[in-house]
Amino acid sequence: MIDLLRIYYANIVAGCLAAAALSLIGCQLAARDRSMHTLCVSQGMMFGVLVGIVLFGDARTSLPYITGLLMAIFVGALTEWITKSVVSSISSYFVAFFLLILAGNHILGSLFPSVSSHLTQVFYGDLATVSAEQSWTSSVVSAAVLALLAIFHRHLSNQSFERFAFPEDASLLSSSRIKPWLRAIEVSLFLYLCYAIQVFGFLFTISSLFVPTVFLSLRRGRPGIYRHLARSALVMGLAVGIGLPLTLSFDNLPTVPTVATVAMLLAMLLP
């Protein structure tokens, strides 16, 4: 076990930092009711990468990442347009939209066998297969994002509240008018989300975003936004710290589903 931990030390650190950062982003996305948008954007990112691999070749070049990012931006804009234009049953639109992109991914995987292995890897993700170099790079990026989220958590939470309480007027409110730099932070977080999907996979990213915040919010108790944010980050960081070594010890345990299950249990049981 100690040997395994020595080998996968970088992966565990990278996973813990990414999970904590993603869980804090997830709190804000859930507060803005953007979970369905995020599912669609994540699938769009994967579709764009697959198209990039088909067009430009190997996944290691940066071109597929750029096509993935462009597709994510396109899908993000489309989901925002749907939100503003459609008045009824928005979640049904998103489910249909998500399934269409998912179908597109599988059609590409079937038509071009060269991308099917990439599709499987990115969809389920596996923290143990992330290279050491990528682990250290992502650790630095995730630590920077965590710092950004910690410094600006108050402003981001305020924006989330305004978008929830005043969805049509949020851009006219005082805080939005005098803090346009928050936009830049939100764009950075969007880019990080796309990056996380490519490095850690769709399932890990979505689980980290929504499992801790959703299960923590099911618990009754005194209100406390700061406590909720801190707990979300702690739960998801611990889930990787416990879940990943567990799957390294038991070959039959899949990494990301185990981490997600541990996160759910921690969120429900943490004192």
Next chain:
Amino acid sequence: MLVSGKGLELSTPNGKPLTQAFDLSLNAGEMLVVEGQNGTGKSTLIKGLLGRTGVLRGHLELNVPQASIAYLPQQQNGAFHLPLSLRELIEITHGRRHCLHEHPEYALLEPHQWELSWNTASGGEKKRALLIRALLYHPQLLILDEPYNHLDKESCRAITQAIFAFLQGGAGRGVMIVSHENTYWQERDDIPVRRLSLDHVRVPR
């Protein structure tokens, strides 16, 4: 004069006219009450004043910097995902530097109400917290859209008192309110209240 408009016309974002031309003005120390039936463009007027493009035409002079305007729109009902207390609502907006007892605005809520969750607070408690939040920007111009909707008489009175206190709390301040309720303005004779009825200028549908 804080706000002055001549020959203003309102329209929907897709260009459908809502009103014929009208004038408005608001001086420092005054309150402007915008009245009208549903669909006359009361909220649209506010959005136009605050810079939303394509809904307001005419000559508008806004002699207040945008940063000195606090706007309290109509709020959407529903549960907020994050477990926010009313105290934290103020903290995430203005920071923790605000000591509750130092600001007269805080008297709008009783001490025990500050720890209530946003999701379990009553409509009146939420509205008071939101008004405190707006007042703590220390604005020159306070704009409120239907602040009395779904509130009991006690909450309506408390909000009216806070608005009057704001107007008299400093020079150069003004308040603009969109409201169906017109009974609360008659409680004080020392606050000049202007009225603008959009019913008279509405374009028939």
